[in-house]
Amino acid sequence: MSLELTPEFQLIADWIEPHSQVLDLGCGDGTLLKHLQTTRSVRGYGMEIDPQKNIQAMLKGINVIQSNLNGHDLEHYFDPHSVDYVIMTQALQVVSRPDLLLENMLTIGKQSIITFPNFGHWKMRAQLSLRGRMPETSALPYHWYDTPNIHLCTFKDFEDLCEQKNIEVIARSVVNTQHQRTLGMRLWPNLLGEVALYKVKKRASNQA
Amino acid sequence: MTNSIGIVTPQTLHIDQPLQLVSGALLPQYDLVYETYGELNAQANNAVLICHALSGDHHVAGFHQGETKPGWWNDYIGPGKPIDTDRLFVVCSNNLGSCRGSTGPASLNPDTGKIYGLDFPIVTCRDWVNSQNALRQHLGIEQWAAIVGGSMGGMQVMQWAIDQPDKLRHAIVIAAAPKLSAQNIAFNEVARRAIMTDPEFHNGRFIEAGTNPKTGLTLARMLGHLTYLSDDMMGTKFGRELRADKLKYSFDVEFQVESYLRYQGEKFATKQNFDASTYLLMTKALDYFDPAAEFDHNLSQAFARTQAKFLVVSFTSDWRFSPARSREIVRALLDNDLDVSYAEVESEHGHDAFLLPNSHYEGIFRAYMQRVIQESASL
Numbered sequence: 001m002s003l004e005l006t007p008e009f010q011l012i013a014d015w016i017e018p019h020s021q022v023l024d025l026g027c028g029d030g031t032l033l034k035h036l037q038t039t040r041s042v043r044g045y046g047m048e049i050d051p052q053k054n055i056q057a058m059l060k061g062i063n064v065i066q067s068n069l070n071g072h073d074l075e076h077y078f079d080p081h082s083v084d085y086v087i088m089t090q091a092l093q094v095v096s097r098p099d100l101l102l103e104n105m106l107t108i109g110k111q112s113i114i115t116f117p118n119f120g121h122w123k124m125r126a127q128l129s130l131r132g133r134m135p136e137t138s139a140l141p142y143h144w145y146d147t148p149n150i151h152l153c154t155f156k157d158f159e160d161l162c163e164q165k166n167i168e169v170i171a172r173s174v175v176n177t178q179h180q181r182t183l184g185m186r187l188w189p190n191l192l193g194e195v196a197l198y199k200v201k202k203r204a205s206n207q208a
Numbered sequence: 209m210t211n212s213i214g215i216v217t218p219q220t221l222h223i224d225q226p227l228q229l230v231s232g233a234l235l236p237q238y239d240l241v242y243e244t245y246g247e248l249n250a251q252a253n254n255a256v257l258i259c260h261a262l263s264g265d266h267h268v269a270g271f272h273q274g275e276t277k278p279g280w281w282n283d284y285i286g287p288g289k290p291i292d293t294d295r296l297f298v299v300c301s302n303n304l305g306s307c308r309g310s311t312g313p314a315s316l317n318p319d320t321g322k323i324y325g326l327d328f329p330i331v332t333c334r335d336w337v338n339s340q341n342a343l344r345q346h347l348g349i350e351q352w353a354a355i356v357g358g359s360m361g362g363m364q365v366m367q368w369a370i371d372q373p374d375k376l377r378h379a380i381v382i383a384a385a386p387k388l389s390a391q392n393i394a395f396n397e398v399a400r401r402a403i404m405t406d407p408e409f410h411n412g413r414f415i416e417a418g419t420n421p422k423t424g425l426t427l428a429r430m431l432g433h434l435t436y437l438s439d440d441m442m443g444t445k446f447g448r449e450l451r452a453d454k455l456k457y458s459f460d461v462e463f464q465v466e467s468y469l470r471y472q473g474e475k476f477a478t479k480q481n482f483d484a485s486t487y488l489l490m491t492k493a494l495d496y497f498d499p500a501a502e503f504d505h506n507l508s509q510a511f512a513r514t515q516a517k518f519l520v521v522s523f524t525s526d527w528r529f530s531p532a533r534s535r536e537i538v539r540a541l542l543d544n545d546l547d548v549s550y551a552e553v554e555s556e557h558g559h560d561a562f563l564l565p566n567s568h569y570e571g572i573f574r575a576y577m578q579r580v581i582q583e584s585a586s587l
Contacts, residue, residue, distance in 0.1 A: 021545075043545070051554070051568040058549055058575035061582075065538065065550045076535060077542050 008195060009035055011173050012087065012113055015199050016040045020084035023047065023109065025069055025101075026091035030057030037062075044083075047073065070096045078108045089115045090195075093149040099161060106167060111201045118174075120154030120190040139194045155190045162200060171199040211287040212278065213245045213270035218309060223342050227304075230496075233329035237318065240343050241309030242266050242301035245285065246293035248347070254584045255349045256291060257340065257376075258300040259357030259364035262432070262490045263482060265308035268300040269293075283565050290573040291356065295581045299347065303364075304339050305331040305490065307483030314415060314483045325485060326412030332496050333360075333367040341372060353584045354378035354577070355516075358562035359529065360490070363497045366537070369516045370499050378580050379516040380573075383526055383562040385533035386507050386540070387498040392528065395435055396491035399428035403484045412485055425484045426473035433472045438525035438558035507536065508543035517547035519576045521569065523561040524554050549576065 009032050016022065018040050024033050027046025030053075036042045047067040048054050057064040067073035069091070086109030092098045093116050105112045117139040118124075127135035134144040142149065153161075155174070162169055174185045174193030185192045220241045227235040243266050248255055258268050258281065269285035271278050285291040285298060302310040305328060313328040320327075344352070355376045357365040362384025369379045388396070403409060406424030410417040446465040461467045476482050503509035518541050522534035531552050541548040551572040555561035561569070 045542070045548075051551070051571070054551055055568075055571040055575050058572060059578065061579050063547050063549050065548070066552050067550075077539055079543075 008089065008115060008175060008197065011175070011197055012036075012089070012115070013039055015113055015171060015197075016042060016085060018042075021082075023078065023083045023086045025074070025086065025088040025105070026094075027057060027062070027064060028053050030060040030062035030064060032087070032089060033057070033062050034060045069101060074101075074104050074108060080107050081110060083109045085109055085111050085113055087113045089113075090117065092116045093151050093153070095151065098151050098153075099165070102161070102167070103165060106200065106202045111170065111199060113197065113199050115195060115197045116158070117149070117152070118155055118190065118193050118196055119152040120156065121194050122191050125191075137194075155193065155196050158196070158198065162198075166203045166205070167200050168203045169198055169200055171197075173197040211289060212282065213286050213293055215273055216243050216245060216267070216270035216279070217273070218243050218266060220309065221343055221346055223339070225342065227335065227339055227342075229329050229335045230332045231330045235304070235311070235329065238304060238311035238339065239309070239315075240301050240304070240311075240339060242299060242343060243268065243270075243279075244347075245269060245298040246296050248297040248349070251587065252349050253351065253353060253587050254295065254581070255297045255299060255347070255352050256580070257344075257352050257355045257368075258285070258291075258298060259336075259340075259355065259361035259368075260300065260303065261357075261359040261361050262494065263476070263487075264361070265306060266300045266302040266310075267308075269298070280563065283563075284570070284573060290570060290577050292577065292581065296353065296577075296584075299343070299349075301340055301343055303331070303336050303490075305486060305493070307481075307486040312483065313412070313485035313489065323413075323415050325415070326488075328485065328489065330492055330496075331489060332493050333364050334371060336364055336493075337367045337371050340368075341375070344375065350375075352376040354380055354580045356380040356382070357384070358382040359384060359559065360494055360497075363494070366499060367497070369514045369518075370510055373513045373515045376516050377583065378519070378576075380519045380521075380576065381534075381537060382521045383523055383529050383534075383559055384520075384537070385529040386500060386536050388495055389533075393495050395431060396495055399431050399491055400488050402427035402431070403488060406484075409484065414484065420477070421484045422474075422477040425477040425482065425487060426470070428473075428484075428487055429476040429482075430469045430473035433469060435528045436559040438527065438556055440525060441556045441558055444556065507540035511540050511544050511546065514541075514544065514546060518549070519572070520548065520550045521562070521572065522550075522552050523557070523559070523569075524552060525556050526559045526561060528559040 020042050022042040022044035024046045027048045033046050046062050046064040049068050054064050054066050086105040095101050123137050124135040174189040175195050218241050220239050222239050224237050267279040269279040269282045287294045302308045304310055305312045307314050313324045317324045355365045355368050362381040365379045365381050403424035406421035408419040409421040449464040451461050451467050499510040500507040520534050520538050522531040538550045553569045557564050
């Protein structure tokens with residue numbers, strides 16, 4: 001079981017306080033949770049719908065709860081504010097209602113960490129505007145008809161949603177598919193960043 | 209999944225230490241019949257206890273001498289199988305009140321010298337745990353590496369984790385429920401009425417009367433069997449297929465499904481010679497199982513002292529103990545921050561799926577048991 005980590009996962013680990021309680025939605029084969037257990041001594045659970053990935057996660061010794069993020073599983077299993085971090089990597093765009101899920105994540109978790117591919121990246125824009133076709137890139141390698149990514153957005157779209165839902169962005173990082181960070185990405189993230197990492201929480205409610 | 213343990217032989221443990229039962233009755237002495245497979249290691253930390261279901265017994269894998277039919281969970285227990293007898297020491301005992309060798313209603317009551325019949329006290333999951341705990345001590349096992357059970361056996365696993373929190377490291381609860389629903393109890397009650405109203409039942413004294421309430425027991429089993437199957441699976445297997453080539457417009461068997469159910473019921477009551485009083489007792493034990501009841505009907509509270517790590521498994525087409533019932537268990541375990549994994553296995557076989565081959569089920573089971581084995585090895 002090699003634990004070859006993407007820099008995306010390493011960046012997430014940097015955002016996690018040691019010994020915290022973590023929930024990983026769409027945990028896949030459990031690589032991230034395993035890494036967080038080893039390096040951050042977190043306690044946690046993964047939620048994953050795919051049977052094969054459940055088996056792989058279990059082989060890593062991860063607690064994995066087979067669940068459907070489009071249903072009510074999250075609210076069924078967890079009380080509000082019962083988890084320190086609810087993490088979701090590269091899955092926001094595949095769920096049926098990202099806005100409702102985001103809200104749920106921030107009800108159950110004190111903070112959330114979310115990563116997703118940026119549809120505003122220049123390659124996407126170029127393919128659509130110059131070729132007149134739906135983009136296919138290394139970050140989004142599917143055809144328009146078989147893609148599981150049904151709710152793609154740009155960084156700006158996501159931040160607009162956060163603003164609308166009174167969600168505060170605590171930290172943001174942008175990487176490319178090699179998960180490197182460059183100066184250009186820092187200056188023009190929505191144009192040059194391929195994958196975004198956000199750490200968010202609910203703003204303390206005021207009478208606004 | 210062809211590897212077999214080979215020939216296995218049951219053993220009997222006679223216990224003279226009286227057993228105080230939940231009902232208030234005292235069982236002065238009793239026998240537990242059990243089988244073991246594999247070797248208990250020097251540290252005695254690789255022992256796995258299997259808890260059987262309503263009509264099950266201690267013969268869980270391998271073959272009895274001269275028999276061609278293996279134990280009831282042979283697909284999952286054996287060398288190289290999910291419960292790997294090359295690595296684990298597997299124990300399965302027959303529950304008290306059964307008719308397969310452990311003391312039950314068909315045994316002699318030492319106080320009267322007569323067959324117990326309905327004088328055999330009502331037993332519950334907790335009583336089974338207490339009796340199995342005596343077997344644990346006898347075998348020199350301080351702590352089970354895991355306790356595994358399906359259906360009623362899964363309930364017994366939960367009872368172990370609640371009553372004896374430091375006596376097991378892992379609990380594997382398959383196709384179970386935290387308590388029976390009104391509908392579950394209702395099915396049990398119809399089954400019991402079928403047995404007890406059979407004129408051959410003789411108020412439980414049928415062995416002395418030289419009779420057998422097999423009509424009632426057959427009906428009870430037909431009803432029970434129905435709850436183990438799914439509508440889809442019955443549709444696939446039988447549909448409206450006829451027994452003969454055309455309808456007879458009579459009360460004889462017309463459809464294949466009728467013939468199948470009758471066959472299953474009669475086989476149970478005659479060929480398998482299941483004891484009618486045992487059927488009554490087992491259904492009662494199921495009805496009474498409700499660990500939350502002692503904790504203000506709060507299942508999370510019931511698991512408050514539990515230490516074991518859990519694997520909970522349900523099957524999509526199981527309507528007897530549906531996935532929703534397993535999710536209640538998972539929720540209560542999560543409330544206590546316990547280690548828990550949960551799998552909802554796609555199957556059309558209803559409640560019976562827990563006994564049948566299925567690649568997802570086997571994969572989960574195998575992966576989790578590897579964790580059990582690895583943890584035992586690193587102790």
